[in-house]
Every structure is written in C-alpha cells, then in structure tokens.
Amino acid sequence: MQVAASLPLPPSPSNATDYACFTDDWSAIRRPEHPLVVQRRAVPLCDGHVLTRDPFTWRASGAPDRAAAALGDLPGALAEDIAMLATRLAALMLCEEVRLRLELVDDDSCRKLHADFTDLRLITTYAGRGTQFACGNVPDGEVWSIDAGDIALVKGWQFGEGHDPCLHRSPPIAGTGERRLLLAIDTPRIDPEPGA
Template identity: 35%
Template sequence: MSDSLDLLAPPPPAGTPDHVGIGDEAEALSAIRDPRVTLAIWRRRPCIARVDLSAMPPIRFAAPAGQVAERLAAHWAERPPEPWQVPLTQDVARLAALYAELAHEARVEVRLERIAGNGCWKFHADYVGLRLITTYWGQGTQWLPQGADADTAPQALAAGDVGLFKGRALAGDRAIIHRSPPIADSGEDRLLLVIDAEWEQPD
C-alpha cells in the first residue's frame, strides 16, 4: 500500500456516499488515504462466536504494534484457557498492524471490552486522527452520511466489519459522525475493539 495520503480510492459500490470506501478485503481500509474518504469499511464475517465474557474486565493498553499479541496473551494468562482466545488475539494483532501502517504510528492504544449499555450513544465525531472500530458480536457502530439531517436513518457496520474512521484531527468539520448503538435494557451485549494512536483518548 502506498504511503501517500493523497492516493485516490476506487469508486464505492452504487448507493454508497462518495466519502465512504467499502470492500471485502483488508485492502479496502487503504481508501482512508483518499482525502475525500472519511470512513473506510472492510466487510467481513466475525472471527469468533459469541461467548460469555460477563466476568471479563475491560482490557486497555498502549504498546508497539508488534507486541499487541504478547500483551493480550498476558491478559488471557490470568483466565482459564479458552479456544476463542487464540483467534481473537490473532485478529486484534492483525488489526493493530493494519492500523499502525495506515496511521503511520509505531505504537497503538488498544481497548477491548464487552458492552451491555449504550456506550457513546449520541452522534459525534471523535477528536482523533484515525480510529479503528470493530464489533466482534452484537450490533455494530452506527454512522451518518455527510450532510445528513435529523431525520436520516443511520447506517451501521455489521458484526465483524472493520471501520476506519477519520476524526476531527485529520478531517476537521468533515469528520465522520457516528455513535454506539443504543442497547441499554435490551439484554444485548457487544464485544468491541477500538484501536487509536497512543495517548489519543476515546470520547
């Protein structure tokens, strides 16, 4: 993938806003290099099935991108071994490496947590450069096309999809507007992964 941020992305599928790049391979995320694109989506299936993580505390750490798997393995070492831990660790490490390459960051901040409430349920734009978000199970992050009015129905990532969101630090007023799906009192939960540049704090 080119290091040039002015690389133009291929046209999105019919009906997709022109500021959104979508594809079925990991390379779809490189569309975020296009100045016009504020959201790049890699459509894919979840890598793990739903499991009971009600007792798992949120995991959050900053590390060199190449050490993410090692850091996650240290967290799992404090729990009984489970078959889902290996594929989840491998996927988080792969996404951390992709993020680091596209964001030109040697270190990343990783947040992995089960969410049973509304999270950041108000539509907003993040005060970061780039943010990677994927939901391993449950409802995915909702987003709005640029210029959407109050009556516009949100679009959403599916479980497993990876979204690379441009925040205000990189896109200014064009930063992608999004929110966590409101699921409080529904009995639903989500397993959410967020990757940022180190020290860029979630809103």
C-alpha cells in the first residue's frame, strides 16, 4: 500500500495545539497534556466499490492481523492498512488483541460531542469528512476537523488518572448524500458502554 509521507499541519483553531499533538510519534499520547494525538497522512488507496454497498457496521476482535482479516471482504490495500494500524496500536498499548469497527455511514452516527468509555481509541476516515473535535477540548463553542486519512489517537475516560478524555463527534452529514467510511480500533481492556 502506498501512503504519502506526513502532511503539513492542518488549518485549525490556534488553541488546537494546546491540547492536541500533531506528530508521527504515537507515544506522545502518554503525555497528560495531550488528550489527542493526530498523525497527518494522505488517504490510503482504497477500491471505491466498498462505498457502493449499503451502510454497514462490521466488527471483529482478536490478534491485529486476524481481526483485520475477519472484518469481511475488503480490498487488499484497505485490509493491509487496517492490519498495520491495529498492529501499531496493539504495540503502543502493550496488548495482544484489539477490537475493530469498520463502518460505512450516511447519517450522523455520533452527532453530540462526547468522550469514549475506553482507554484509547484510534479513529481514521477512509472516505468522507473526518472526525470533529471540540476547540480547547471544551464542550461549548466551535469544532474543528481532521482530514480523511489522518489518524487520531483519542483518549477516553479510562486512559488513566491525570489524563483528560478527548471530546469529539461525527460530522453532520445526514440528508446530504455524503458517505463516510471510518475505522475505530480499541484495546480489549475496557468494555464499551451498551450501544457504543
């Protein structure tokens, strides 16, 4: 799979860098001052036939490579990227297994700003608009978005004492005809809330 090198920082509110860290070094998420780490990258090459399917949510768990293979009938480049991200997250969090969720959505799946009941979640969008984050990590005011392709490491409520969770939401797309193909990867340590 060919992925471009890291891209320049995105235009974002000046206070985004007060709580978000833009870097290729995922270990930066261990710093208490950063509830969010963003790695900029180009959208990995992906066969567009996935986007023509009916909206879906596919889940799998287990060792990173096996979980990625268990997601379903995916184009090779997409499956390779998911396996690579899952392997890298497992190494970062010192876990042998991960939980994957690949979704094709055409609605506002998580329209309210929220923090996840997890320790750490990786979010990336392969098609459509990227995830939105609360400016200053506070629930009031404007939001800013990462781009499709970008990787977000998002702290949840269970990351650890002294670490604030990251407030985020899905971009509003209901009724626009837009579709998003997004991936979320969690560690197996925390059971998500029902329906999460």
